[in-house]
Amino acid sequence: MDRVSRYSYINAKLRARIGLMAGSSLLEDMIKAPNLSEAIAVLSGTKYDSLFETYSRTADLQQVELELFIREIRLHEEIIKALDDRTARFVKTLLEKTEIENIKNAVRLWYSASVLHHSISYRSAYIYKDRIVHDIDWSRIINALGWDDVRTAFRNTPYLTVFDRYDAQDITRLGLFEFEIDLDHLWFDRLYGAMDLLDGADREVALKVYGLDVDLKNIINLIRYGFYHSCDSSRLAHVFIHYGSLYGVLEKRLASGNFSIEEARDLIRRRYARVGELLGQMEVRGQLSTGHSELAYGTLAIENYLAQQRRKEFTGILCADPFTIGTILSYIYLCRSEDNTIKGILAAKYYNWSEEQIRRELN
Numbered sequence: 001m002d003r004v005s006r007y008s009y010i011n012a013k014l015r016a017r018i019g020l021m022a023g024s025s026l027l028e029d030m031i032k033a034p035n036l037s038e039a040i041a042v043l044s045g046t047k048y049d050s051l052f053e054t055y056s057r058t059a060d061l062q063q064v065e066l067e068l069f070i071r072e073i074r075l076h077e078e079i080i081k082a083l084d085d086r087t088a089r090f091v092k093t094l095l096e097k098t099e100i101e102n103i104k105n106a107v108r109l110w111y112s113a114s115v116l117h118h119s120i121s122y123r124s125a126y127i128y129k130d131r132i133v134h135d136i137d138w139s140r141i142i143n144a145l146g147w148d149d150v151r152t153a154f155r156n157t158p159y160l161t162v163f164d165r166y167d168a169q170d171i172t173r174l175g176l177f178e179f180e181i182d183l184d185h186l187w188f189d190r191l192y193g194a195m196d197l198l199d200g201a202d203r204e205v206a207l208k209v210y211g212l213d214v215d216l217k218n219i220i221n222l223i224r225y226g227f228y229h230s231c232d233s234s235r236l237a238h239v240f241i242h243y244g245s246l247y248g249v250l251e252k253r254l255a256s257g258n259f260s261i262e263e264a265r266d267l268i269r270r271r272y273a274r275v276g277e278l279l280g281q282m283e284v285r286g287q288l289s290t291g292h293s294e295l296a297y298g299t300l301a302i303e304n305y306l307a308q309q310r311r312k313e314f315t316g317i318l319c320a321d322p323f324t325i326g327t328i329l330s331y332i333y334l335c336r337s338e339d340n341t342i343k344g345i346l347a348a349k350y351y352n353w354s355e356e357q358i359r360r361e362l363n
Helices: 003-022 026-032 036-041 049-058 061-081 085-114 138-143 147-152 168-174 177-195 200-228 233-239 247-256 261-271 273-284 295-319 326-350 355-362
Strands: none
Touching: 003 326, 026 326, 026 355, 036 049, 036 326, 049 061, 061 085, 061 326, 085 138, 085 177, 085 200, 085 326, 138 147, 147 168, 168 177, 177 200, 177 233, 200 233, 200 247, 200 261, 200 295, 200 326, 233 247, 247 261, 261 273, 273 295, 295 326, 326 355
8 A cells, every 4th residue: 555545534634633733722721710620621522521521420530530541542543443554553552652551550559559568449440451452451460469460461462571570579679660661661672663664754754753752761861860860870771762862872881881971961962952051051050969959950941841852853743744654643642742731730720720830830
């Protein structure tokens, strides 16, 4: 199937939806709403009507968040049904990211109950328990008596390879941090593997946007774990995602055992000049010292800048060739961004934040 035949219908449909999103006053109306109930009411009669119905029935914001999660799954499924096998397989791999988030939440509940001995009875209601991509027994995870029982729930999935790296003693001793990092790395491995199966133009688009995505994540990991938490080289090497334009150089620097703030800043500056400038300003102010109280604020400024760059990359696709997977990637990104903004506004209204506070945080 040629690219025009493959994408003409689905991309035209998604571009129309993107246009409606751009022209909508939904988020603005929610921000201006005087309280949580009024903000929820804004959703009535819109494509988010199910959120309004859920809150009207339960008065439970966590149930509303679960409904947003379900919407994200349905969005991917709708797109997958409209694509041929090769492209559908790639979008299904994107949906695995959502599945991994659900895995993390379910395993955290098990960990809370079995290792930390906390009550999870009320929290288990907020875990999605139907099929996402693979056959996973979600209830078995939450109710498992031990780690081996948790592992069994993943015996027919690609995630079993990660679970097999840990035993009960590892999880009790190390917690879930490294385990969750390994799940993230598995997803990127599968993502890049799925990219290799795409046609040339589609592969080029996907490599560009996710290559940038990986670089931005690795920059954040470097600042968060290298500067703020002052992790050693081996732990940093475990955190970094093994793709993108920065990873190869980062790996070599870490292997040398002589990785300094100056080297990191200069490396980043060569590819992302503005981030290098922000790091330089933080260094001048002494904010890159381990545990410095201002480091978190400087890091947030960098994270905000990187988020803007990520948005530019995903939305910039819409100005390029209309007959590639790019429109789909942009649409998925914009829908997730809008969902997260709605979630943030509702949480802010719950805590009685002012309109000014909400706008400041969203910006």
